[in-house]
Amino acid sequence: MNRSAPAPAASAPPAVAPPRDGLLGRLGVWSVHHFKTVLVGWLIVVIGLGAFAPKVTSALSGAGWQANGSDSVKVRTLAEEHFAGNASSAIQIVVHADRPVTDPGVQQVVDRVTALAAADSRISTVVPPQPGATISQDGRTAVLLAGANASPDDMVRAADDLKEPLRELSGGGVDVTATGASVLWSDFNTANHDAMMKSEIMSWPVTLAILVLAFGSLVAAGLPLLLTMAGLAASAGSLVLISHLFPVSIWAMNFAMMFALALGIDYALFLVVRFRAARAKSERGSDSSRSVAETMDTAGKAVLLSGATVLVSLSAVMLVPSPAFRSMAGGIMLAVLFVLAATLTLLPAVLGRLGHRVDAVSLPWAKREAQTSPRFEAWGERLWKQPLRWGALALVALLALAAPVIGLRTAMPSINVLPDDASAKAGYTAVQQAFGDGAPGTLQILTPTDQAAATAQTVANTPGIAGVMPAMPAADGANWSMIQAVPSVDPSDPQLGHTVNTLRAELPDHTLVGGAAVENLDLQHLLTEKTPLVIGVVMALGFVLLLLALRAPLIAALGTAASLLSTGAAFGVARLVFQDGHGSGLLGFTPQGFLDGWAPVFFFAMIFAIAMDYTVFLLASAKEQYERTGDPRKAMVGALSHSGRVIFAAAAVMVAVFFTFAISGPLPPKEMGIVLGVAVLLDAALVRLVLLPVLLRLTGRAAWHTPRWLDRILPNIPFSHS
Numbered sequence: 001m002n003r004s005a006p007a008p009a010a011s012a013p014p015a016v017a018p019p020r021d022g023l024l025g026r027l028g029v030w031s032v033h034h035f036k037t038v039l040v041g042w043l044i045v046v047i048g049l050g051a052f053a054p055k056v057t058s059a060l061s062g063a064g065w066q067a068n069g070s071d072s073v074k075v076r077t078l079a080e081e082h083f084a085g086n087a088s089s090a091i092q093i094v095v096h097a098d099r100p101v102t103d104p105g106v107q108q109v110v111d112r113v114t115a116l117a118a119a120d121s122r123i124s125t126v127v128p129p130q131p132g133a134t135i136s137q138d139g140r141t142a143v144l145l146a147g148a149n150a151s152p153d154d155m156v157r158a159a160d161d162l163k164e165p166l167r168e169l170s171g172g173g174v175d176v177t178a179t180g181a182s183v184l185w186s187d188f189n190t191a192n193h194d195a196m197m198k199s200e201i202m203s204w205p206v207t208l209a210i211l212v213l214a215f216g217s218l219v220a221a222g223l224p225l226l227l228t229m230a231g232l233a234a235s236a237g238s239l240v241l242i243s244h245l246f247p248v249s250i251w252a253m254n255f256a257m258m259f260a261l262a263l264g265i266d267y268a269l270f271l272v273v274r275f276r277a278a279r280a281k282s283e284r285g286s287d288s289s290r291s292v293a294e295t296m297d298t299a300g301k302a303v304l305l306s307g308a309t310v311l312v313s314l315s316a317v318m319l320v321p322s323p324a325f326r327s328m329a330g331g332i333m334l335a336v337l338f339v340l341a342a343t344l345t346l347l348p349a350v351l352g353r354l355g356h357r358v359d360a361v362s363l364p365w366a367k368r369e370a371q372t373s374p375r376f377e378a379w380g381e382r383l384w385k386q387p388l389r390w391g392a393l394a395l396v397a398l399l400a401l402a403a404p405v406i407g408l409r410t411a412m413p414s415i416n417v418l419p420d421d422a423s424a425k426a427g428y429t430a431v432q433q434a435f436g437d438g439a440p441g442t443l444q445i446l447t448p449t450d451q452a453a454a455t456a457q458t459v460a461n462t463p464g465i466a467g468v469m470p471a472m473p474a475a476d477g478a479n480w481s482m483i484q485a486v487p488s489v490d491p492s493d494p495q496l497g498h499t500v501n502t503l504r505a506e507l508p509d510h511t512l513v514g515g516a517a518v519e520n521l522d523l524q525h526l527l528t529e530k531t532p533l534v535i536g537v538v539m540a541l542g543f544v545l546l547l548l549a550l551r552a553p554l555i556a557a558l559g560t561a562a563s564l565l566s567t568g569a570a571f572g573v574a575r576l577v578f579q580d581g582h583g584s585g586l587l588g589f590t591p592q593g594f595l596d597g598w599a600p601v602f603f604f605a606m607i608f609a610i611a612m613d614y615t616v617f618l619l620a621s622a623k624e625q626y627e628r629t630g631d632p633r634k635a636m637v638g639a640l641s642h643s644g645r646v647i648f649a650a651a652a653v654m655v656a657v658f659f660t661f662a663i664s665g666p667l668p669p670k671e672m673g674i675v676l677g678v679a680v681l682l683d684a685a686l687v688r689l690v691l692l693p694v695l696l697r698l699t700g701r702a703a704w705h706t707p708r709w710l711d712r713i714l715p716n717i718p719f720s721h722s
Contacts, residue, residue, distance in 0.1 A: 021293045025300075032352030035353050045230075061249055062157065064153065064327065066322060072515065078446055080148050082475060092427065094142075095129075095144070097109075097175075105174070128144060129143060156185045159183040179428050196254045231260040231338040232261075255331060258657065260336075266613055307336055310609040316541065398687070404572040409593070410527075410600060414492035418666065438486050442485065444482060447508065469483065487517075491516075562692055571595075575595065587662060611683045618639050635704075640689070
């Protein structure tokens with residue numbers, strides 16, 4: 001035996017295979033390795049579409065607040081076609097003088113008003129004041145009717161162009177004001193647009209301060225702005241192009257801006273925090289693409305699911321057959337799509353290029369921060385030990401705030417939402433003083449000509465009608481006659497709805513009741529009718545998405561249902577503030593006695609989308625921890641430790657943004673600011689950071705259980721990177 005032979009070499013330890021990247025991880029790595037391609041691609045998109053963005057204010061429409069297919073919309077269409085534009089979209093021009101309108105000086109003003117309106121191609125004809133109809137009893141107020149020769153959207157644009165030149169004809173004891181539905185929407189959109197722009201400007205300093213505090217680095221704090229600007233420029237340009245195909249409400253851009261900012265911050269927070277953690281545990285000098293891959297396969301999946309949840313929540317609004325609602329929901333969805341696309345491609349490319357420089361220009365405490373938060377970890381441990389105490393407190397608080405929603409009333413906004421100096425409001429007031437409370441809400445009743453006499457008699461005998469004008473035959477000889485009836489109450493009075501319902505029940509067959517006030521009533525009825533359907537569809541789709549992602553029916557159902565608590569509480573607070581008037585002096589408004597009619601259906605979809613955003617972040621993090629450990633306690637505490645700070649910071653930004661709307665401009669932005677701000681505050685503080693973790697604690701392993709039959713049909717979407 002040869003003892004001098006060398007001993008066999010010791011076998012090397014088996015190599016640990018690197019984690020296998022998922023689809024999003026591979027997309028992130030590709031984006032890092034093709035940084036120039038991604039950057040150039042986004043520059044082309046942003047510059048190409050952004051070139052149209054400056055036209056967004058003029059291109060988007062101001063009308064569309066109607067119930068498609070309703071009798072009132074049919075009346076407007078027929079009036080435009082057969083009655084020389086004497087429709088609800090016509091512009092009423094009120095001339096009020098300190099002497100009779102027959103005075104030569106006043107007549108000169110009337111002639112100039114007629115010439116100015118007639119020169120606009122969107123005006124079909126100008127009907128002069130008629131004694132006994134559109135001249136007041138004291139002879140000092142006259143109304144000229146500028147008939148509609150264009151679509152309702154174009155008539156709002158006509159009002160934009162005409163109302164100030166008409167006002168400039170005032171003087172020498174004569175006041176000229178434009179009013180009517182088209183002018184009302186012109187003033188309404190202008191006031192709200194100005195208020196929302198003012199709120200955006202006010203919110204930027206607060207937003208930037210919170211971002212710097214949340215990220216701890218000026219460079220990292222700028223990343224959400226990158227996503228927001230890319231999403232906004234692309235979506236604004238897209239809306240302008242889409243407006244050439246069908247009308248898009250100008251509010252679509254306002255809401256798109258809000259959501260682009262809110263979600264851009266949310267998504268950037270979640271990915272940057274995870275990227276920092278992945279960089280911290282990797283070897284110094286290692287390839288940043290590996291950290292990007294881990295970030296995208298974990299936080300990226302949560303962001304993708306969150307974006308999908310936001311999109312399906314807002315898509316339910318499309319069930320409401322109203323152009324304004326559909327275009328607003330579509331505008332938000334478009335912005336979300338662009339922000340989501342930028343988050344999944346542009347952001348990982350930038351993170352990979354920045355690497356450790358993501359922490360450049362850091363605040364003093366930033367380098368001590370890790371992905372996990374000791375404070376939220378301690379909070380999670382406290383909830384685990386005392387779930388019933390904290391869960392009960394949160395539940396009682398939410399139910400107490402939600403209780404007032406039982407008496408919530410809704411209606412379309414009254415003229416009082418406009419500023420006092422608005423043309424429509426000044427003309428509205430002048431018409432009421434000269435012709436009676438119900439004159440601004442004059443009803444237009446179309447009936448077959450052979451039934452005109454019987455229809456007029458029935459209308460005159462109907463309670464709630466103050467006066468009836470003689471039947472007017474169609475200008476083109478069509479078999480229609482128009483009867484205009486003046487109600488006895490203000491157009492915003494609930495009694496008008498009863499009067500319209502009575503007329504529709506008692507008038508002869510084929511008779512249609514319309515007018516601007518009736519269009520509002522029909523839209524309110526449609527919204528009330530569709531709200532349960534929209535809520536049901538939003539919740540069902542939200543549950544299905546959570547189920548597909550988490551493969552856990554119990555926690556998916558509980559997470560979806562918990563969103564109702566913050567939503568209910570927000571609307572309960574809205575009833576106390578806007579219906580009952582508590583705090584109205586502090587916020588600077590006069591309560592209408594109801595909440596604006598679009599709030600339940602539209603704000604619910606928005607609130608649910610934001611709430612599910614946080615739900616996805618928390619439960620995706622919890623599932624990741626559960627996949628790694630199989631321990632419900634580590635899953636719940638780890639979820640709060642990893643995502644609690646992100647949820648808290650993102651909610652702080654949203655609340656700051658929304659509450660700036662509560663202190664600016666007219667009533668509708670105040671409603672939106674209070675409802676959305678309170679909803680986000682309560683959802684983050686009480687639902688996602690207290691109630692949902694408590695539900696995870698109480699359900700334990702059952703929260704993550706998947707029945708065998710369900711396991712066979714659901715896709716397997718892991719949230720861990722291993």
